[in-house]
Amino acid sequence: MTAPLSADEALPSLIDVVEETVPASRRPHGLIAAPFMLLAAAGVLWWHVASADKDSIELSALSWSDKLQPQIREHLALTGWSTLWVLLIAIPLGVALTRPGLRRASGVFLTVANSGQALPAYGLFVILYMWKGRGTQTAIMALVIFTLLPVLRNTMVGLDQVSADVIESARGMGLTRWQVLRRIELPLAVPVILAGVRTALVINVGMAALATFTGGGGLGDTINSGLKNSRELVTLTGAGITALLALTLDWVAAVAERLLRPKGL
């Protein structure tokens, strides 16, 4: 069977992977088409900005080397670091809360994590700004609090849905608790955990635009300057690039989900 898309030649390696692991009915045509659509959207945005008449404020705000490029880098750094911290906190916590001894405490932790997400994002930034002052760290902390829940909850759900019979038979054969966790439970929970990570990643890209209010940098600077100076083109550019980043990272995460999903499920 061959992939019916013209992308066949453009992305041979991905298609090979997909062919091997996914039955025909579940081939991710969307996954293959997405990068082309993203490129097209980026092209439209670039063409729109490049062809517009720009005054000095706009020219300065939209300078690629002085503003946009460093902001994109900052934005990705904010997203990357906050997601990394979320993984480092939420996955071990999720594992711990599904062990027999701590299971009873899981309700409390889920409630706390839930309230993190229930807070208005803007308010969360303000509270942390008052507590920790300006800076990138404050922004990262806000993002971590905000996206802890999806990863924590998905880690717990992913581990809980592993069949009790599978664990029983593994223990019965003499795998230690640690071996059961590492070889059986975590691999089988990977698809659900990754779905949580993907959610967190996308939320983080969007929320990182608010980092500008705590001096965290990122594309929020451009959006903010467009709003302050009433320059729609600048606002549109900042928001557009943020959206493109979110969609791109979502696509990367979707590909990772496919590749990391254990075979046989």
Add this chain to the structure above:
Amino acid sequence: MPSDIEDPIISLRGLTKRYRGTASPAVDDLWLDVARGEVTVLVGPSGCGKSTTLRLINRMIEPTSGTIIFDGADVTKVNPDELRRNIGYVIQKVGLFPHHTIGDNVATVPRLLGWKKPKIAARVDELLDLVGLDPSIYRDRYPKELSGGQAQRVGVARALGADPPVMLMDEPFGAIDPITRERLQNEFLRLQAELHKTIVFVTHDIDEAIKMGDRIAILRERSEVAQYDTPERILSFPVDDFVSDFLGSGSTLKGLNFERVRDVELAVYPKVRGDASVAEARRVLDDADEKWLLILDGRGRPLRWVHRRDLRAASDGDDLTAMGNRVRANIEPQATLRDALEEMIQSNHSSLVVVDGSGSYLGCLDIEVVTSAIHRMQATARKHYADLTADVPPVDAALLTESSDPTGTPDPTEAPDPTGTPDPTESAGAAPS
């Protein structure tokens, strides 16, 4: 309960499991020996603690008190993970690892034990062959591609992974359709005849217990042993009402499954070949002083039953093979007495002709022999228990011999009396109908 097991591989000594917050223990002071190389079945009603008992053996559940002796060593306190690597474990829902190939599933314990790769690969193929799955087809597949019966075959192969001396099986065929279950049971028995593992097998199905077990422990609440013995003896002599209720009706008939036609004494009827003369036939019948004569063909295969009056009415030149009744009910020596009784009832004969594999006549099986076999088994079991305990009154030694009159033996079960169908007192005369 007295036990006659010498050198048990597993000894449970005063094992008790009490769950926190429950009034009575799940398993209460259980003493049980498991014989080496045998299939020991734990059977009992739901909730009697049989699964808990099984899981106490490999310490999936830790006992509250008591001692587990495994192969002479106290394993109550050793590292349970290492203990379990020497004990195969098969559960009803199998629990194959869905993200591992079938080959990797089977290789689980050998890998834990650090076997070398080529040895593991060879062992995996050997085990898949053993359970009837072609390794070249199934080794690299994933469990979701298997049917329930195939999954349980893989489950058994996986439990046999590192060739453990002991296997624990918790209702392994309980979730499988009846036809596949029967096939798996038969394959299991064939495997066990080859491997001679010590197997502790839990089921709630008494028929499965009788079929699979070398020895059966019938458990009641809190895993109390109601009776622990061979299936033959349990069927012949249920020690109390609980056991006989649990065995259900027809337990006497089930007991007949354990005796084979070749093990009982066959009746001898006079016989002649079909090409003999009527005069010769008359002489043979007169010499034997019987009513019925069996006519055989040139290769010794039974053809017809001829009655004395048929011969009296015949004239000298008549063909013997055209007289009397055709022989319809045959049975082979390896058939069980249960099969024989069934054949008698179906054919409405009280005597069957026993033939070997090529159809040659070996003798005849009368229904009297079947009924006396029942009574002999019951008397033997009764004597066994009389010897073990003082509670059961001793039996008349004469009952233990096959020729004794069986009618006097009290029937400890309420099973229907198989002798009621054809009348045994007329068996010889009524052979062909």
